[in-house]
Amino acid sequence: MAEIFYRTYPKKLNKDKSDLGFVDIYDLDKRFMLAKILGIDCLIIEDIFKKDKNNFFDYSQVDKNLGQTRDFVGEILLCHEMSLSIILRIDINKINEQMEAKNILAILNFWIDKGIDGFLFDDCKNSKINFREVLLYLKKTYKNLILIVNTKNGEEYKNICKIVDLSYKSMENENLKEFILNENKNSNIFSLNNDFDFSCLNFLDFKHFYTISAKLIAIITLIRQNDIFIKEGEETLYYLDKIDSRIRKEIFDFYREIFLVRYDYLDIIRGGxxxxxxxxxxxxxxxxxxxxxxxxxxxxxxxxxxxxxxxxxxxxxxxxxxxxxxxxxxxxxxxxxxxxxxxxxxxxxx
Structure with missing residues (x-):
């Protein structure tokens, strides 16, 4: 069964009146509640780790500006109590070059022991680490671990884990149509919010852009056979300024309706x-x-x-x-x- 993933960024501040964002690790439970209401399966937690002076990540420690590692571990337990899975996004290219594979595995094992259900890895072709071997070890050792690789070309990983391409893409109406109707019909690029995932100039001239167009994209994005990746804020048009909170709630409620439709007709959607x-x-x-x-x-x-x-x-x-x-x-x-x-x-x- 295809799953629904919600990509969330705890360090982002939500300043709109809908109060659907959060400031730090301590408020992650707000996102858990939203995910539960929407019917989302998994949350992908991004950008929460400590950086050193050379801009390398220390994936063993949470950024102290967001909270303490022990507090995040508590949030993992809360997530599981709500029957949600929690995934960490890891970019191995941003790990110190001196670190060996065994040290990376030690970090991953640390988070697995704390209850993490899986990892979204950014493709690390530039890394000295044998990434494929890391994936094979994780798959063999942890049977139920969710493994996803974000890459443009995932041939070498396709029998090991899920593959997704979350890179920037932009296209106009006709190209969008061809993109879906042909071999890429199950891509995950569709997004709103001017957030570098979906671009259509004609939409900007339409007076009911915020509601009608947002719902159109929701239908295309969510009623699909493959895994669905949603960026934080898409369900409330967070990235667009000067929108009435009632419109944000209307979009949020529509997302919820779409998820219910998807589950009601899943036997058909999973067919041909x-x-x-x-x-x-x-x-x-x-x-x-x-x-x-x-x-x-x-x-x-x-x-x-x-x-x-x-x-x-x-x-x-x-x-x-x-x-x-x-x-x-x-x-x-x-x-x-x-x-x-x-x-x-x-x-x-x-």
């Missing part, structure tokens, strides 16, 4: 994937199916209304609206997709 090729290049359309049951996702990626003719293999009479970013829709053969409209409906294949 089929891109629905329509005439208009600005419509991103695809479906997941299991036997005769299917879940269809329609997305209008432009600032104009578009008439969509649904394929003949979709049984319109047995189609039911599930969720959308604007309003509830009646499913008919010819659908007028409004600007930046996105919705999901359940159907049967003839």
């Amino acid at each position: 994937y089929f891109p629905i090729k329509l005439k208009d290049k600005d419509v991103l359309s695809y479906m997941f199916y299991n036997g005769k049951k299917a879940l269809v996702i329609l997305n209008n990626l432009c600032q104009k209304d578009i008439i969509v003719d649904l394929p003949k293999f979709i049984d319109i009479r047995k189609s039911t609206f599930v969720i959308g970013n604007i309003s509830k829709r009646t499913i008919v053969k010819n659908i007028n997709l409004r600007a930046y409209e996105s919705f999901v409906f359940e159907t049967y294949i003839k």
